[in-house]
Amino acid sequence: MTAVRTPGPLLTGRRAVVTGGARGIGAAIASSFAAHGATVLVVDVEPGPDVDFDRAAGGSIESIEADVCAAPVHPALAAHGADVLVNNVGHFVRAPRPFVDDTDDQWAALHEVNLGHVLRLTHALLPGLAERGGSIVNLTTVEAHRAIPGHSVYSAYKAALMQFTRSLSAEVGPAGVRVNAIAPDLIETPQVPYADLVPEGERALWPRWSPLGGPGTPDDVAGAALFLASDLSRFVTGTTVHVDGGTHGSGGWVPRATGGWTNRPRNP
Numbered sequence: 001m002t003a004v005r006t007p008g009p010l011l012t013g014r015r016a017v018v019t020g021g022a023r024g025i026g027a028a029i030a031s032s033f034a035a036h037g038a039t040v041l042v043v044d045v046e047p048g049p050d051v052d053f054d055r056a057a058g059g060s061i062e063s064i065e066a067d068v069c070a071a072p073v074h075p076a077l078a079a080h081g082a083d084v085l086v087n088n089v090g091h092f093v094r095a096p097r098p099f100v101d102d103t104d105d106q107w108a109a110l111h112e113v114n115l116g117h118v119l120r121l122t123h124a125l126l127p128g129l130a131e132r133g134g135s136i137v138n139l140t141t142v143e144a145h146r147a148i149p150g151h152s153v154y155s156a157y158k159a160a161l162m163q164f165t166r167s168l169s170a171e172v173g174p175a176g177v178r179v180n181a182i183a184p185d186l187i188e189t190p191q192v193p194y195a196d197l198v199p200e201g202e203r204a205l206w207p208r209w210s211p212l213g214g215p216g217t218p219d220d221v222a223g224a225a226l227f228l229a230s231d232l233s234r235f236v237t238g239t240t241v242h243v244d245g246g247t248h249g250s251g252g253w254v255p256r257a258t259g260g261w262t263n264r265p266r267n268p
Ligand SMILES: NC(=O)c1ccc[n+]([C@@H]2O[C@H](COP(=O)([O-])OP(=O)(O)OC[C@H]3O[C@@H](n4cnc5c(N)ncnc54)[C@H](O)[C@@H]3O)[C@@H](O)[C@H]2O)c1
Pocket: 019, 020, 021, 022, 023, 024, 025, 026, 043, 044, 045, 046, 066, 067, 068, 069, 088, 089, 090, 091, 092, 113, 139, 140, 141, 142, 183, 184, 185, 186, 187, 188, 189, 190, 191, 192
């Protein structure tokens, strides 16, 4: 059991909604919140989560099997009375391809899954969050801060989500609502299954993928979410926590096999 799933007091008596909480990062966030005493409602197109956490702090996880992009589910989520909303659902939608080959339908799908539903769900829950002095945590990506060729539109919507986070935080701060983002990179999940994606012969390179190596785990992201959801971050709003082993901070610099660093294509 990792530190974020060890029973603790950080969210005792709080209620949380976590979108996409059946798998990957969302499931780790739901588990860590419940381990810290929260009553968590997960909404996911898949059943679950089937997760392991210690119930000593009195937390629990319930789930609704639904598409969070479908507006009719939003009143049910608002009725949970959340103190914390984690907008975790987001997706590449399609394999990398040149922007010139994209279609309107793909842009619409990318908009909906990465930005559109977040606006509508946040809008539906915001009055309740303001009554209770709540916290909103939005999952963006390192690619909201740097390029990702082949996924220009995805990165544009994630960057928009980051900017929504900033502006909304200023708007609702006086009402007692905090709004922050987490920008992951290199986290092993069903969407980004590095264990399958990285050929066996290249796995020895993991220590050089970021200043902290890699890959990271969903629990690494859950730690940041627990901080942003709880009173530990009472005076933190409008910011992004980068959970990426340092890929954003290092800006393309990687350790050479022979020692030292390079930001050039040739990396002997
Ligand atoms: N894994 C990474 O390295 C990484 C990197 C950058 C950003 N992110 C972001 O973190 C978030 C979570 O990523 P992940 O890798 O855990 O994703 P994932 O695809 O592994 O898990 C997402 C979960 O959301 C659910 N889901 C998808 N669409 C849904 C919908 N319309 N309605 C309800 N549930 C839905 C899926 O069933 C799944 O349980 C995403 O916003 C993603 O963009 C992840």
